[in-house]
Amino acid sequence: MKDILASLPGLNDKYSMFSCIAEDADLGDSKFLFSAEDGLTSKDMMTRCGSKMLDGHRPVFDAAAIEKMRAAGGKLIGKCNMDEFGFGSFGTNSAYGIPKNPFDLERSCGGSAGGSACAAAAIDGHVSLGASTGGSICCPASFCGVYGLVPTYGRVSRYGLVDCGNSLDKVGLISSDPELLARFLPVISGKDPREPTSCAQPELELKGERIGSVGVPEEQLEGVSKDVLSCFESSLDVLRGMGVEVKMIKMPSLKYALSTCFIISAAESSTNLASFVGMRYGQQEGDLSMRFDDYFTYFRTKYIGEEARQRILYGTYIRMAGLRERYYVKALRVRLHIIESYKKAFAEHDAILTPTMPFVSPKFEEIAKMTSDESYGIDRLACPPDVAGMPHISVPCGYDGSGMPIGMQLVTDHWKEDPLITFAKDWGKAFDVRRPEVSL
C-alpha cells in the first residue's frame, strides 16, 4: 500500500485520474486504499465536482459512503476527476484535468465517473466509489476494462453525494477485481436516517444466488459497432457454456430511456445547481456590492462550465409552466413504463443483458468532433437500468483489434444485487481480464 501511495503523484501526472490526492502518506491502521468520485463530500479533501464553482470547497462532513469505507479501515487516497456535476460521458468536462485511458492515452476513460474507472484500471487491487445517474459508472467501467457496479436506487445512502438527478443518482463501486465489489458493497449499503430514500430498502444478502437465464433485447443491438457485437456474441457462447440460458427478447420501450433520463436529470439538476451562486461556499470571488441578481449572473456565467450551463438551460426550459406537462411530467410517466417493461422481462428471465457501450472508447480528437446528440447518445445502452432504478453491472467481455476493452451490462430486478455479484465473481474466473501496462 505504501508503494501505491508513493506512486500516486506520478500516476496522476500520466493519467489525470485525481483532482486531488491525499496529502498525508501515513497509512496508520488502514486496511485498504480507496478513492472516490469528487461528487462525494470528504472532510479532509476538497470536493469540487469537476467545477470551478466549488474551487476551495472543503465540506464539513463526509459522504455516507466515504464515512463507511473509512470506518471499515479504508484510506481515501484521492478524489477522482469527473465531468462537471456529472454532465458528460467522456470525462472531458472537468476543470481539474481530463482522465486518460490506461489502455491508450489518446482515448477517453468515459464519464462522468471517468477518474474513478481510470484509478480502478491503473491501480492494482483498487476500489473506487462512483455515482451513476444515466450510465455514469458503467460507461467508464466499460471503456477502462473494469467492473462497475450500480446498486438499486436507495441501496447506498446518497448523503454527501452532490446531486445531479436526485431521483436517479446512485452510489456504486468500480474495480478490476470482482471480489472487491463483493467485499465492499455490504460496507457501503444500508439505511441512513439522514437520507430518506435509503430507508425503504430490504436488507442486502449476498448468498451466492446465480443467474440462470438472460434476456437480450434485440433492439439494443442495433447500431452497435462490429467489434463490440462480435465480442458480445462470443460472450453469449461463454454464458451458454456456463449453463446460462440465453434468449433474444423485445423491449421496445428501452429506446425512450435516454431522453427520459436526460429530461429528468436536467430538470432536477437545474434546481440543484440553483444553490451555487458564490457567496456561501466554494469560489468566493466577485463583487458583493453588486445587486444580488447581477452578482449571481456574473458568478454563474463565469464559473459554470459550458456543458453544465446547457443542462441548466434545458432543465429550466422543460420545467416551465406550459411545457412541464409536455416534458417533465411525461418523462416521469415514461419512467414508470420502463420500470414496468423490465418487471415483465424479469418474470421470464433472471437478468437482461446488453453491450454496455455501442463502441470502444473514442479518441479525444474524435470526441471533439461529435455533436451534442452524438455524445448524449452513447449512453443509450447503459442508461435504461439507471432510469428504472435497477441494479446493474458492467463486466469486461473482450477487446477489439487495437486492444481496447469492451464491456457488457447485466441488469436485475430491484434489490437483487446478489446475483450480479455472484455473476461477476464467476465471470472473473471464466473470462481473462487484461490489465493495462502501467509504466511510469
Added chain:
Amino acid sequence: MMIGLEIHVQLPTASKMFCSCPTTDAEAPNTHVCPICLGMPGTKPVLNKKAVECGIKLAKMLNCEIPDIMWFARKTYFYPDMSKGVQVTQYEKTVGSKGVYLLHGKKPIGITKIQLEEDPGKTKRVGDQSSLVDYNRAGTPLTEIVTDPDFSSPAEAREFLKQLITDIRHTIDLPGDGERSIRCDCNISIGKERVEVKNVTGLRNVERALTFEAIRQTKILKAGGKVDRETRRFDEERGVTISVRKKEYESDYGYINEPDLGVFHIGEMVRSISIKESPVNMAIRISREYGIDEKTAGQIVSTSVNLAKTFEAIAEATGSPQKAVSWTTGAISANWKAFEAAGKDPAGIVRITKRFADGDITDIEADIELKAYMTGSDIGTIKEQSAGLDQIVGDYLDSHPEIIDEIKKNEKAINRVIGHVMKETGGRYSSSDIVSATKGALASRL
C-alpha cells in the same frame, strides 16, 4: 370587489422542517444553522413529522379534502436568503385543498388549498449599500392557507382573519406572540386586474392595506384609467401601498417534485388525528343545539372554552338551557377566571344548579352556594354580604324611584345603580352581583 388572502403561519415545532436546528429565537445571527438548512452541497432533507401533523390538523379545521398520498415540490427562484436557491413547498398534492370555512358560522369562505413549506432566511438592509443575510429562520416550517376570492370588503377579510387566527391558535397550540407572527398576502381586484399586496402583518394592517387599495383602484377606474397587474407592498407608517414589481405574466417557478423526500402515505395518520373543536365552531354548535342566540354563545366561548363546557353540563343536568345561560353569564362567569386559574372542578357547579332544578334549593340559595363554592368562602359570609348588598340597593331605589322607571324603559340604566354601589362600598361587590341584586329588588317592587 374581489378579495382573497394567502396566510402564512409558522408552525409550533421545536425543530426546523428538514433538519434538527431549533426554531426558537437565536441570540446571534446564523447560529441556529447546520449544513442542511444552509443548503450545503450533498445534504439531504428529512421531514419533521410534527409539521405534517400540524398541517393535517389545520386541513381538518378548514374542512379540506386531504389526500392519502402527498409529496413536496421545489419552487425555484434566486434570492440571497434562499440558501438552496430552491424552496421546498407543495404544488400538486398539498396537505389539504377545496376546503370551506364559515365566517361567523354563516358565510362560507372557500379554501383553495393549504400547503406545507419552509421559510427562507432573512435579509436585513444595513445602510444604503449593503444587506446582511441571516439563515436562522431558513427551514422553519410554515403553512400557507390560500382562500378563494370570497371576501366582499376589507372589513370582512379582517373579521375572517381574526376568527381564523383564534381557531389556528386553538387547533395547533400556537403561542400568541413572539416571532411566530402571521403574515398575509392580500389579493384585491376592483376591476379586471388583480393586485397583490405582499407580506402584510397584523389584522389592522390587512384591513388598512385593502381599504387603501380599494380606493386607489376605484379612483383609477373612475378616471378611465387601467389598473396594472402588479405586486405591491404596504407602508405601515404612511398607510399606503407601493408598487414593487409589475407582473406581465404569472411568475414561473418551474416546479418539480422534491426528489429527495419521496412520497408520503398519510392516510393512516389523517385517520388517527382528531382535532379539538374550534372556539368558533363550538359557539355555532352551542347556539344551534341549545337554541340560544349566537352572540351569547360566542361570549361564553370567548370567556373560556371550559366555561362553555360547564354551560353545556348545566344545560344537560337541569334541562333548561335558558336557566343555564343566566347562571353561566351571571354568577358563574363573574367568578370564573379565578376559579379556572385555581384549577377547581366545575362538577361542583353543575351539582348546585342541579339541586336548584330539582327544587331542593331556591335560586337565591343556589346563587349563594355557587359563590361560596367558586370563591371558596363561607356561606354565612356570602349571605351577610349579599344581605348587605340587597339593603344598599333597596335603599337607593327607594330614595330614587325615577331610576326604577328608567330601568324599565332601558336596562342600561342599571349602570347608575352599579355606579352608586361601587362608590358607596369602594368596589366590594362585583357588577354582576349588583345587577342581580337590582333585578331581585325590582321584581319585588313590581
